[in-house]
Amino acid sequence: MGDCIAEMARLPDKSVDMIFADPPYNLQLGGDLIRPEGGKVDACDDDWDKFDSLATYDDFTREWLAEARRILKDDGTIWVIGSYHNIYRVGSLLQDADFWILNDIVWRKSNPMPNFRGTRFTNAHETLLWCAKDEKARYTFNYRAMKALNDDLQMRSDWVLPICSGGERVKDEWGEKAHPTQKPEALLYRILLACTKPGDVVLDPFFGTGTTGAVARRLGRKWIGIERERAYVKVATARIEATLPLDESAMTVMADKRSAPRVAFGLLVESGLVPAGATLTDSKRRWFATVRADGSIASDMHSGSIHKVGAALQGAPSCNGWTFWHLDDATGLTELDVLRQRHLAAL
Amino acid sequence: MGDCIAEMARLPDKSVDMIFADPPYNLQLGGDLIRPEGGKVDACDDDWDKFDSLATYDDFTREWLAEARRILKDDGTIWVIGSYHNIYRVGSLLQDADFWILNDIVWRKSNPMPNFRGTRFTNAHETLLWCAKDEKARYTFNYRAMKALNDDLQMRSDWVLPICSGGERVKDEWGEKAHPTQKPEALLYRILLACTKPGDVVLDPFFGTGTTGAVARRLGRKWIGIERERAYVKVATARIEATLPLDESAMTVMADKRSAPRVAFGLLVESGLVPAGATLTDSKRRWFATVRADGSIASDMHSGSIHKVGAALQGAPSCNGWTFWHLDDATGLTELDVLRQRHLAAL
DNA sequence: CCGCAAGCTGAATCGTTAA
DNA sequence: ATTAACGATTCAGCTTGCG
Numbered sequence: 001m002g003d004c005i006a007e008m009a010r011l012p013d014k015s016v017d018m019i020f021a022d023p024p025y026n027l028q029l030g031g032d033l034i035r036p037e038g039g040k041v042d043a044c045d046d047d048w049d050k051f052d053s054l055a056t057y058d059d060f061t062r063e064w065l066a067e068a069r070r071i072l073k074d075d076g077t078i079w080v081i082g083s084y085h086n087i088y089r090v091g092s093l094l095q096d097a098d099f100w101i102l103n104d105i106v107w108r109k110s111n112p113m114p115n116f117r118g119t120r121f122t123n124a125h126e127t128l129l130w131c132a133k134d135e136k137a138r139y140t141f142n143y144r145a146m147k148a149l150n151d152d153l154q155m156r157s158d159w160v161l162p163i164c165s166g167g168e169r170v171k172d173e174w175g176e177k178a179h180p181t182q183k184p185e186a187l188l189y190r191i192l193l194a195c196t197k198p199g200d201v202v203l204d205p206f207f208g209t210g211t212t213g214a215v216a217r218r219l220g221r222k223w224i225g226i227e228r229e230r231a232y233v234k235v236a237t238a239r240i241e242a243t244l245p246l247d248e249s250a251m252t253v254m255a256d257k258r259s260a261p262r263v264a265f266g267l268l269v270e271s272g273l274v275p276a277g278a279t280l281t282d283s284k285r286r287w288f289a290t291v292r293a294d295g296s297i298a299s300d301m302h303s304g305s306i307h308k309v310g311a312a313l314q315g316a317p318s319c320n321g322w323t324f325w326h327l328d329d330a331t332g333l334t335e336l337d338v339l340r341q342r343h344l345a346a347l
Numbered sequence: 348m349g350d351c352i353a354e355m356a357r358l359p360d361k362s363v364d365m366i367f368a369d370p371p372y373n374l375q376l377g378g379d380l381i382r383p384e385g386g387k388v389d390a391c392d393d394d395w396d397k398f399d400s401l402a403t404y405d406d407f408t409r410e411w412l413a414e415a416r417r418i419l420k421d422d423g424t425i426w427v428i429g430s431y432h433n434i435y436r437v438g439s440l441l442q443d444a445d446f447w448i449l450n451d452i453v454w455r456k457s458n459p460m461p462n463f464r465g466t467r468f469t470n471a472h473e474t475l476l477w478c479a480k481d482e483k484a485r486y487t488f489n490y491r492a493m494k495a496l497n498d499d500l501q502m503r504s505d506w507v508l509p510i511c512s513g514g515e516r517v518k519d520e521w522g523e524k525a526h527p528t529q530k531p532e533a534l535l536y537r538i539l540l541a542c543t544k545p546g547d548v549v550l551d552p553f554f555g556t557g558t559t560g561a562v563a564r565r566l567g568r569k570w571i572g573i574e575r576e577r578a579y580v581k582v583a584t585a586r587i588e589a590t591l592p593l594d595e596s597a598m599t600v601m602a603d604k605r606s607a608p609r610v611a612f613g614l615l616v617e618s619g620l621v622p623a624g625a626t627l628t629d630s631k632r633r634w635f636a637t638v639r640a641d642g643s644i645a646s647d648m649h650s651g652s653i654h655k656v657g658a659a660l661q662g663a664p665s666c667n668g669w670t671f672w673h674l675d676d677a678t679g680l681t682e683l684d685v686l687r688q689r690h691l692a693a694l
Numbered sequence: 695c696c697g698c699a700a701g702c703t704g705a706a707t708c709g710t711t712a713a
Numbered sequence: 714a715t716t717a718a719c720g721a722t723t724c725a726g727c728t729t730g731c732g
Contacts, residue, residue, distance in 0.1 A: 028707050036722045037701095038663035044705050054442060083705060084451040084476075088442065091435025095401060103468045104431040106453045108505045109704090114723040115501060117708035118490040121450045121477075121541075122724080124503035126705075129431075130468075143465040154462060156471035158455050158505070163704060166727055181705050194468075266496030270533040271509075277597030293540060293566065293593060294492035294600035303601070305499050346509065448707080482707075490722090501723070604721065605710080654720060667720045 001233045004205035007226045008067035016224065017140070017200035019068050019078040020191060020212050022183060024049045025086045026057045035116055044180040048228070054089065061086075061093050064205060069097055069133065071203065077102070077139045077195050081128045081183070091129055099131035102139070106158040107187060111165075130195070139195070146194050155194070161186050170209040170235050178235045179209045188215040196221050210236025214243045263340050265306050265321065266295025273339050280306075280325040283333065287313045289325070297325075306336065348580045351552040354573045355414035363571065364487070364547035366415050366425040367538060367559050369530060371396045372433045373404045382463050391527040395575070401436065408433075408440050411552060416444055416480065418550065424449065424486045424542055428475045428530070438476055446478035449486065453505045454534060458512075477542070486542070492600035493541050502541070508533050517556040517582050525582045526556045535562040543568050545598060557583025561590045567598050610687050612653050612668070613642025620686050627653075627672040630680065634660045636672070644672075653683065 027049055033041040051057040068078060078099065080090050095101065105128040112124040132139045146155035164184040172178040188211050196202060198220040204212035207225030209232060216223035217240055227233050268274040269291060276293045289297040289309055296304055302312040306321025322340060326333040374396055380388040398404040415425060425446065427437050442448065452475040459471040479486045493502035511531040519525040535558050543549060545567040551559035554572030556579055563570035564587055574580050615621040616638060623640040636644040636656055643651055649659040653668025669687060673680040 025705055026707095027705060029705095030707070033706060033708060034664060034722095035703095038661065039702075041706070041708095042703075049705085083707095084438075084448050085705085085707065087451075088435050088438025088448075088476075091431075092439040095435065101431050101435075103470065104434075104474070105468065106455070106472055106505065108453070108455070111704075111725040112503070113704045113706070114725090115706080115708060116722055118501075118722050119488060119708045120706090121452065121493070122501045122503040123450065123706065125453055125505050127451070127474075129435075141466060146468070154465075154469045156459070156469040158453065158472050162726080165704065165725095169704095177703095262498070264496065264498035264500075266498070270496070270536050272532075275597075276593050290596060292495075292597060292599045292601075294489075294495040295497075296492075296495040296601050298596070298599070305495065485710090609711090609719080652719080654718080665720075667722080669720070670722095 001227060001230065003228055004226045005064050005067055008064070008071055008203075008205060011071045011203075011224075013070055014073045014076075015201070016071050016203040017073055017076045018192075018196050019072055019076070019203045019205070020188065021064075021068065021078065021080045021204065022181070022206045022208065023061070023064070023080065023082070023086070023090070024051070024206075025083050025181075026051045026054075027083075027085050033116065041113070041116075042180075046180060057086065058089055058093065061090055062097070065093055065097050065099075068203075068205065069099070072133060074133055075138050075140070076133065077137075078131050079128055079191055079195070080131075081107075081126055083123070083126050087127045087129070094129060094131055098134060100133070100135045100137070102130045102132055102141075103157050104129050108158055108160045110160055110162045112163070128191075140197060140200075142194055142197075146190075149190070149193070159187070159190065164211075170239055172231070172235065179232060182209050183211050185211055185215050188212055189219070192216060192219050192221055207236055208232050210240050213240045217243050218246045220245065263343055264295065265336070268336075268339055268343055269293070269295045271343065273343055274327055274336070279328045280336075281328045281333070282310075282324055283326060283335075285328075288328075289313075348574060348577065350575055351573045352411050352414055355411070355418055355550075355552060358418045358550075358571070360417055361420045361423075362548070363418050363550040364420055364423045365539075365543050365549045366419055366423070367535065367549060367551050368411075368415065368425065368427045369528070369551070369553045369555065370408070370411070370427065370429070370433070370437070371398070371553075372430050372528075373398050373401075373436075374430075374432050380463065388460070388463070389527075393527060404433065405436055405440065408437055409444070412440055412444050412446075415550075415552065416446070419480060421480055422485050422487070423480065424484075425478050426475055426538055426542070427478075428454070428473055430470070430473050434474045434476070441476060441478055445481060447480070447482045447484065449477045449479055450504050451476050455505055455507045457507055457509045459510065475538075487544060487547075489541055489544075489600060489603065491603050493537075495601045496537070496540070506534070506537065511558075517586055519578065519582065526579060529556050530558050532558055532562050535559055536566070539563060539566050539568055540600065554583055555579050557587050560587045564590050564592055567592055567595075607691070610690060611642065612683070615683075615686055615690055616640070616642045618690065620690055621674055621683070626675045627683075628675045628680070629657075629671055630673060630682075632675075635675075636660075 029043050082090050107126045109124050115122050164182045170178040201222045202216050203224045205226045207227035213223045213225050269276055276291055278291045280289045289299040291297055297309050302309045306325050307319055310319035310321045310324040322337040325336045376390055429437050454473045456471050462469050511529045517525040539562055548569045549563050550571045552573045554574035560570045560572050616623055623638055625638045627636045636646040638644055644653055644656050649656045653672055654666050657666035657668045657671040669684040672683045
């Protein structure tokens with residue numbers, strides 16, 4: 001327990017094999033954000049995430065990165081996670097400190113919080129940077145393990161994982177979430193499995209509820225956690241003590257949740273498979289509609305998605321636009337569902 | 348044709364609505380990369396991608412960003428695409444230049460080049476930054492069009508798109524790919540559809556084979572392209588001339604409700620669409636109110652505008668009375684918003 | 695005990711106009 | 714420059730409660 005820079009300063013040079021760091025993001029949130037149904041978003045407004053300026057944040061980052069670099073073995077690697085608020089500062093400062101970026105990894109959240117006001121794209125991912133100490137370092141990368149984890153295909157730089165919720169979310173003594181930004185164990189599982197060997201020492205300078213420690217213990221890695229807040233240290237300690245070493249059944253929980261890719265009709269328009277301006281009709285040419293640039297369609301009376309317009313024209317409560325509508329061009333009628341299959345095959 | 352900084356310097360202040368920039372990535376490649384079957388990877392080793400040091404790259408980036416900022420309208424936005432080699436420099440310098448990041452977007456490539464050596468994760472994405480000139484800017488974001496393009500779900504920050512290949516890839520006179528890093532039209536299509544209006548001026552300071560110009564022309568946007576290499580200018584010019592604009596009906600996208608003309612509820616009462624004395628209720632018939640002659644409504648406890656009374660009854664901070672209240676008559680429940688649409692259509 | 699509906703929640707830089 | 718009023722806006726997954 002203590003300040004991460006002061007505590008790292010007490011560790012010897014080149015003594016840890018891997019560092020995983022989840023530093024403050026410096027979110028710079030404004031006033032309250034209200035949900036459409038009236039509820040308030042429980043924002044991360046803790047003091048530990050507040051910095052006076054970008055310069056202050058940069059100074060803090062430079063300092064802890066310098067200690068991290070000193071402690072890290074020459075062939076060790078460092079992982080840092082962040083969002084667009086801070087990751088560009090962190091990435092630049094990592095490069096300035098002569099770290100060598102091996103990959104940037106995108107954590108694509110399967111269930112992110114929506115953008116309630118319709119003002120931006122849903123902020124649906126976070127970014128992780130994986131770096132060696134220099135270009136020539138002989139770092140650990142368990143290529144085969146990653147390939148096995150990904151159905152015998154190379155593991156890519158984008159990882160789809162759900163956010164940490166439900167039973168995995170650590171609760172405090174009042175039953176509330178113990179920490180505003182707890183990371184999912186599946187994320188740490190993949191990182192530790194990819195970049196460490198059993199018995200390696202993993203350091204997490206922003207330990208929080210101890211996800212890194214719990215997964216390290218489960219995978220037979222040694223760990224060091226540094227955390228400033230007494231409340232977090234307390235829940236982390238209890239959590240890790242309750243963690244059992246991995247058994248085979250638990251491994252399946254960690255695997256990717258895979259499902260058939262959903263195709264939006266708009267993607268066919270973007271890719272040119274169904275050009276904007278094209279005419280759609282049903283199999284008996286009773287109704288017609290025109291495709292618009294954004295993938296919505298318009299008949300003389302209605303506009304909206306292929307499903308909504310199909311339903312409205314027929315006076316039906318619902319309609320599967322994929323099988324109802326056909327592209328009407330020089331080659332004749334082609335069911336949209338056939339074009340969708342073609343699009344999926346091309347991917 | 349010319350150097351991007353020199354040419355931008357000739358453009359007036361605050362004169363373009365949007366900037367899309369695909370600057371050199373400063374890839375810092377080592378020796379040749381050989382594929383498992385023996386072929387050599389055709390790497391991007393052009394002179395224009397080489398910089399002496401990170402500091403040189405930063406200086407170059409600072410310079411063109413300063414010109415870009417000067418040229419951009421106050422409510423305009425800038426997009427920059429990059430990979431892990433350069434995007435952390437660019438993101439940091441954007442923030443240093445007081446740009447305000449709205450989103451970082453991940454272009455997840457459906458068909459990336461594998462990692463032939465098995466030494467890292469497959470580098471399967473690139474990153475785009477979307478920024479306004481400052482926090483308060485009132486930028487263009489066609490929320491409804493993006494939602495339509497994504498099957499009526501909010502468009503997320505991770506976009507799955509194939510790389511540019513096949514017939515879309517521009518060839519030179521010898522049949523070789525004309526440019527090593529041509530971007531797919533689908534990427535520009537989504538960006539221009541999301542963040543510009545028809546007739547807007549889009550600037551691309553690193554024009555290459557003119558993808559931005561081709562898509563801008565197709566979507567009825569004006570464009571300015573700056574490119575240093577004569578060979579690229581030549582293929583870009585031919586390509587754009589061969590691109591046909593969409594006609595206006597195809598270019599139409601789902602309208603944003605915010606841009607629709609305001610209708611006072613009282614107008615519906617005046618016109619008889621909602622008769623004074625009528626009963627309003629919510630979709631679940633939990634609350635009721637009576638319409639008064641002046642367009643105010645009254646429940647047993649509260650009276651005022653449709654918004655105020657809706658908020659008060661629910662104990663919510665605010666309420667959209669148009670979607671909350673329904674006219675309750677012989678035909679059943681009709682949402683006020685539907686009656687508003689009917690009123691607008693009748694005008 | 696099951697099935698279904700309703701409710702809650704997550705690292706969020708989350709509005710515009712006119713008086 | 715400040716304030717009030719208008720009115721636009723959500724996805725996936727888990728939990729709780731009721732029949």
